[in-house]
Amino acid sequence: MPQGAEHRAVCRGLRGIADPPTVFATPAGAAIAPYLESLQTAGCLVEGQWVLMMGLCGGLAANLVIGDAVLYGKSATSTVQTGDRDLTAQIQSLLDLPVVRGVTSDRVISTVHDKQQLAIQFNADVVDMESAAALEILNAIGVSTAILRVVSDDCHHNIPNLSNAFDAEGSLQPVALAIAMLRQPIAASHLIRGSLHGLKRLQDLTGRLFSS
Numbered sequence: 001m002p003q004g005a006e007h008r009a010v011c012r013g014l015r016g017i018a019d020p021p022t023v024f025a026t027p028a029g030a031a032i033a034p035y036l037e038s039l040q041t042a043g044c045l046v047e048g049q050w051v052l053m054m055g056l057c058g059g060l061a062a063n064l065v066i067g068d069a070v071l072y073g074k075s076a077t078s079t080v081q082t083g084d085r086d087l088t089a090q091i092q093s094l095l096d097l098p099v100v101r102g103v104t105s106d107r108v109i110s111t112v113h114d115k116q117q118l119a120i121q122f123n124a125d126v127v128d129m130e131s132a133a134a135l136e137i138l139n140a141i142g143v144s145t146a147i148l149r150v151v152s153d154d155c156h157h158n159i160p161n162l163s164n165a166f167d168a169e170g171s172l173q174p175v176a177l178a179i180a181m182l183r184q185p186i187a188a189s190h191l192i193r194g195s196l197h198g199l200k201r202l203q204d205l206t207g208r209l210f211s212s
Contacts, residue, residue, distance in 0.1 A: 027170025
């Protein structure tokens with residue numbers, strides 16, 4: 001899952017689990033591809049493994065609200081790269097979550113207008129910055145992958161423009177983030193509330209899934 005708050009939320013959810021899975025903190029955005037390739041080179045990713053990608057996402061469908069958890073079906077950015085149906089179905093049976101259509105963007109989608117346009121263009125329900133690039137690498141290795149995400153901002157509100165908040169390595173820059181939030185305080189309040197709620201839901205789902 002993405003490094004930072006999302007990674008910490010998942011690790012909190014795994015506390016007390018007798019045999020927890022290996023957890024990797026990935027960079028945000030396209031930087032996830034060389035990171036996964038380095039894991040393959042190190043022997044951490046091999047054919048036949050199961051991988052669950054977890055994290056937050058943006059809601060594009062009007063019926064999705066902050067805190068809703070979803071599993072991805074076909075990625076809207078590709079007709080080829082998809083998550084593993086059997087693994088996705090197993091997780092769905094344990095958590096009773098909807099399977100949706102996800103799109104991957106090279107930037108944070110911050111305005112209501114852009115969210116609406118993305119939803120129309122790709123017929124997508126949610127958006128993130130990593131899934132398509134990760135699936136391309138993982139499918140090529142032969143890893144069975146499922147994607148579980150929690151909505152942290154919906155399609156009805158703006159969030160701050162975070163275009164400059166991530167560096168080339170996919171790390172969040174605290175100063176740039178603070179500046180973006182100060183420039184748009186109302187949007188920042190939506191982002192903060194949504195993120196906190198989404199992270200708590202992510203933590204709870206992790207505990208439920210791996211204690212099942």
